[in-house]
Amino acid sequence: ISLPEMASLEGLGSPSSSQTNKKTIGHRGIDPTGETTYKKTTSSALKGAIQLGIAHTVGSLSQKPERDVLMQDFEVVESIFFPSEGSNLTPGHHHGDFRFKTYAPIAFRYFREMFGIRPDDYLYSLCNEPLIELSNSGASGSLFYVSSDDEFIIKTVQHKEAEFLQKLLPGYFMNLNQNKRTLLPKFYGLYCVQSGGKNIRIVVMNNLLPRAVPMHLKYDLKGSTYKRRASPKERNKSLPTYKDLDFIQDLPDGLLLENDHYNALCKTIQRDCLLLQSFKIMDYSLLMGVHSVDRAGEEASTAVHDHRRAQGQKALYCTAMEAIQGEAKGKTPPQSNESLGGIPARNSKGERLLIFIGIIDILQSYRKMCVFSKITLLQDTVSVHRPGFYADRFQKFMCNTVFRKMSLKTSPSKKIRAGVVSAVRKANTAVSGQSHQPQPLDAPSSANVIQTNAEQTHTDQDTTRLSNSSAVSLTSETEKPGDGGRKLKTVTVK
């Protein structure tokens, strides 16, 4: 039995107005007045607690002297009690007593600083303006809020996800220092609201699809074809979240990018996948919003949106364009403004598009891995794979099927017999991992592998790992012993 893989960011972009889309899933429910609840706490009480808690923790943090982040900072949890009658440290409120916990405050302060988010802006965006609940938050049972200025997403996460994020922090720190070009989620804070014996954990992230930019298409892509089609119910929505098979059908020629953008994007995806693989993370998605410049022109609404967008996002490296180019806003203002941070692209009809992308759902790995270890390997060989296979398939799908170089023009005759069939074939090729196309960039599969002459024996040269139970093999599974007469053998990290 496969897990239904549904984008937890579905519906992002449409603020909660109608009650019709609300569903009771997991911890998310609806109370008799029609208000959303999470673990029986009303959304308004949760919003109130989040705003009080973040305001306090950011304020108290600003009083601490700046200092370097140390290894143990990743494990610190600060906690403050908010009695409803108020205390010397906390204001009175009408939400009932609660406790607010801040995970790794010094580390996240550093991350925010790296992303160019000033404490004042963070505080103002999250605490001084109302948080907007997003309806239709998908099948994960999470609750989503967006800040009024479109800058931040707040998402409830499960206990295991919060724990997993904490474990990721050292590696996340390392990546941030080495690699500004990343499509991974930007984590700005991890908190917990504790009240009535319930723990509600939330994470603050960047907003990939700002409401200010109208999207004409939305995809959640994994590189898998198994059950990767939007349900009829999903299709009836005003902006459905389509999936891999829908993409292959609707855009058989993919999205065409300029060479430079294509290379930057694929290199970014490759590095991100290597990192995710190193953490044994799987089942992440590429969330993609497609804005049609031409259609938007017809709708004559861009002027308003441009203005709003320009005022909106303040964080660095947060637009898709910045994420793949590793350049912060301000350096290339003309382009950024023009493209609203999206990556310019065209479909095969030549329509001008802007692509907004990011990798999402990277924290659910822990939960999924539990499932993975319980059920046997045989039951689902398509949707649940080892991280290396998942990463490999993901990046091949993105860089061969979804995104293509503009210069690679398909001849009209080919185009006719192309269509769905060839695209599905391509996707299958990617899935089976037997693609022999030369990879556009240096493959990460060889990253941790020593290539030795075939005459050498294992004992002559090997790579071992000291006492680490969670060691990860970074060898690509696509590399087969009989892979040509290269007379090379791969010795992997054991």
Add this chain to the structure above:
Amino acid sequence: ISLPEMASLEGLGSPSSSQTNKKTIGHRGIDPTGETTYKKTTSSALKGAIQLGIAHTVGSLSQKPERDVLMQDFEVVESIFFPSEGSNLTPGHHHGDFRFKTYAPIAFRYFREMFGIRPDDYLYSLCNEPLIELSNSGASGSLFYVSSDDEFIIKTVQHKEAEFLQKLLPGYFMNLNQNKRTLLPKFYGLYCVQSGGKNIRIVVMNNLLPRAVPMHLKYDLKGSTYKRRASPKERNKSLPTYKDLDFIQDLPDGLLLENDHYNALCKTIQRDCLLLQSFKIMDYSLLMGVHSVDRAGEEASTAVHDHRRAQGQKALYCTAMEAIQGEAKGKTPPQSNESLGGIPARNSKGERLLIFIGIIDILQSYRKMCVFSKITLLQDTVSVHRPGFYADRFQKFMCNTVFRKMSLKTSPSKKIRAGVVSAVRKANTAVSGQSHQPQPLDAPSSANVIQTNAEQTHTDQDTTRLSNSSAVSLTSETEKPGDGGRKLKTVTVK
């Protein structure tokens, strides 16, 4: 019973010429021909194996594509066998079969890159020119080599020290990314030569006291006064390594620095101490070489040395001056050249000096801590302290007693009754931790402490740590509950 604390870098600066200073200590011995041995391996065989091994590992690393360092890279160990008859991968040699292990190759490649060491230079300095054995390597039983160009020190380390360095690597990475200003050792590589069932582990580091600069005084300082006087035997050497009590006696007014240099130096020491404390490291020393510009002028030998020095060190942030200023060479060439990388200072007589410093012996903590846990606290309350106390005392001694601001002029009348007595008193004050002098910089002691109003109870606000047995308290022990009527309470990381 206290541990004899002796500088393991004693005698650094004098190449092995006379056999008279050689002693059999620990694993270090002398064979019948008079050659130094380590674990019964002759020094020449060890040098040969090191040069063959490093040449191979750097070479094979350069064939691997550049990629980001991942968390698990810190735990990788690469191994290659060198049969004396040679193999497809390795040349023949006359040292007997051995195996060469490289720890965390990708991580150290990154570190070397951060320090501006090009693979070619690393290879050339270590493998193409003879390694020079340093005689008189002190009581640690370690063997020391210096590269012909004065750039690199190779030191044998014990199993526990190598293991400890491996554990430090993630934190070392973090520090390197946040803090270019550091006096901590620069670690360029960790290797192991395995032959005849013996493991000889070596670490490659920066050379603090290049032979090219003649030192007129040398100190190993810890901030302790207990048994911190050079032995009569040590004093008879041509360049003895003096200790804390010798410093207080010989230089009662300390070393006078310009304000900017003093502030930069003390801030650097403070940050380094906080990091060492966070790793529970103790018993490190400040190694200091003092070059007298005036005396060197009399000796009329600087011209030669300048030339040699200018050609020598290539690594970035490696001179004392760069270490405290966080600026790499090239940016301020006139000053660097003039001062040979040393920090300009004066003694109370106005003599012009250049100070060469670095923090050494940070890997022995593990061994010392074992001793610490076996013997009880009572036996030695001076030399063995908790890391926080050690760090605090260390930095107070350096910033109050050893280094002083030039502008703070002592009046002549005071000078007369000052001398040894007041200096010893000062040192004792630092030792007992009761100094109430305002600290020159923001104290790291308050770094991880939340200061709350005294009316608040513990349950209202606390800072907890998740499931980490090796949690470190970063609270300074000098902070006492009855420390004035500040109405502040410190709640520490539990």
